[in-house]
Amino acid sequence: MAKLLKQPVRLALVQLACTADKAHNLSHARAKVLEAVNEHKARIVVLPECFNSPYGTKYFGSYAETLLPSPPTAEQSPSFHALSKLAAEAQVYLVGGSIPEKHPTSKDLYNTCLTFSPTGELIATHRKVHLFDIDIPGKIKFKESEVLSPGNDITMVDLPEYGKIGIAICYDIRFPELATIAARKGAFLLLYPGAFNMTTGPAHWELLARSRAVDNQAYVGLCSPARDMSADYHAWGHSMIVDPNAESLGHLDEKEGIVIAELSGDRIEEVRKGIPVYSQRRFDVYADVSKVGPTS
C-alpha cells in the first residue's frame, strides 16, 4: 500500500502577534514565515485564524477582501497577493490562516483560509463551515453568524511530494465528521487555524486536537494567534502539533512563537498497525449518522 505521507516533512505553526494594522500583520507574518523556513527548515507553514485583522464580528466587514473572481487584483485582496508572494519567496506550502472574505456580488462575508503552493499558486480555499455561535452565561457570548455566512465544503489539498492534508477553521474542529471524511480520503494531516478563548481554550483546545488525532490516527495542527490582552477577544494561544497516537509533539504558551515538528509516514503506519481501528470500522452498523434523529 502506498504511504499516506510519502516522505518526512517539517511542519511549522506560526503563533503570530496580530494587531489592528493589516499592513503590519502582513509584513510581520512574512518575517515569521521566513524564520520558520530559513531557521527551522519547515516545508509546510501555517498562520492563525484571522491573522490579518482583530478577531470579532465588528471587524470582519471592514477588514474583508474580495477573492473572487480568482485571482483577485492586489487592490481587491492585498492579503492574497502577500501570501502568494511569500509562499513563492520562501518556496513553501503556506496555509494562510484565515482572512475575512467579502463576496463580490452578494456581499456575504466568510471566514476563509487560502493555501498556496511553493510557486505561489492558490491550491485550496476553505470557508469556515461551522460558524462560532456560542453563549456561555457569564463567560463568553459570540455569534459569527450575525455577520458571516458558512462555507459548504470539506477542504483537502494534495501536496504532490508529501500527500494529502485536510484544512478547516477553528470551531470546525468540534465537528468530527469533517476530520473523519478528510482522513478517510487519505489526509495524513488535519490543520486548523483557530482562535479559541480563555473559557473554551483551557477546557477543550488540547482535548479536541488530541481527539481528532486519535479518532483518525493522523497528525493534527492547531495554530492560534498570540494572546493580546488589549484586544477585545483574548485568544487562548497554545498552538500545538499532535501525532497520530494523540501525543503532543510540541506546543506554545500564549506568547508569539513558532512550533515545529517533523511528521513521518512510518509513525502513521506504526500507530495504525498497533491499534487497527482505522480498518475495523463497522459502517454496516453505523452507516449514516445523519439519519439518526435527535432523541428529544
Ligand SMILES: NC(=O)CCC(=O)C(=O)O
Ligand atoms: N474562532 C472560533 O471558531 C473559536 C472556537 C472556540 O473558541 C470554541 O470553543 O470552539
